[in-house]
Amino acid sequence: MPLPYSGLRYLISRNFGIEKTVYAIAPEATAQLIEAVNAANLRILDTIIDGPFDVLFITDNMDGNVQTPERYDRYSRSYYTEVARRLHQRDKYLAVHVDGEMDGCLRNLRESGVDCVDAATPAPMFRLTPAEARRQAGGEMILSGGIPPTVFSRTGSDAAFDAAVRDWLQLKEASPQLILAAGNQVPPDAPWERIARLPELVDQFGRYR
Numbered sequence: 001m002p003l004p005y006s007g008l009r010y011l012i013s014r015n016f017g018i019e020k021t022v023y024a025i026a027p028e029a030t031a032q033l034i035e036a037v038n039a040a041n042l043r044i045l046d047t048i049i050d051g052p053f054d055v056l057f058i059t060d061n062m063d064g065n066v067q068t069p070e071r072y073d074r075y076s077r078s079y080y081t082e083v084a085r086r087l088h089q090r091d092k093y094l095a096v097h098v099d100g101e102m103d104g105c106l107r108n109l110r111e112s113g114v115d116c117v118d119a120a121t122p123a124p125m126f127r128l129t130p131a132e133a134r135r136q137a138g139g140e141m142i143l144s145g146g147i148p149p150t151v152f153s154r155t156g157s158d159a160a161f162d163a164a165v166r167d168w169l170q171l172k173e174a175s176p177q178l179i180l181a182a183g184n185q186v187p188p189d190a191p192w193e194r195i196a197r198l199p200e201l202v203d204q205f206g207r208y209r
Helices: 007-024 028-048 069-089 106-111 130-137 158-173 192-205
Strands: 055-058 093-097 116-120 142-145 178-180
Touching: 007 028, 007 069, 028 069, 055 069, 069 093, 069 106, 106 130, 130 142, 130 158, 158 178, 158 192
Parallel strands: 055 093, 093 116, 116 142, 142 178
Antiparallel strands: none
């Protein structure tokens, strides 16, 4: 079940874009708007929370370069924590779509009770290696993703693609809380042969021997 963008991400995606949002969040009125959006989302959550779903999905497209730890603390931490708390009271789970720079996001999301980070994108597209992402996420939060679009597309080699899949699946040795998921990380020019090769790579590198 999806939930709309949080207040800060709503401004970035629907209204101002990144640069104008950074300038706009200084006035107190903007903080009040963000809090109003988050409060509205919590009312939506209360309406749907007993529905037939196990996982709530927040599609915030987070990025640590934009939603810095300081901004997260000011505008988002209490909201995410409250969403997770209400879901966990119902034995349900919270997944958040990151799809950007994980560095600076994972620890905050873990501390807020988020159960799964979706579209987790490691190096070479962003800063964190798979192993560094796991360290920041801790052992309990599910990391779902693992294949950077830069190696999935024709700009990457077959060897780089295979290595990215192998390195991601290797995280199973540190924690079983792991999903290899291409999702919306597959660029339009991705060779079909690489997509078709995924089951073979999972069989080769994803099993516990």
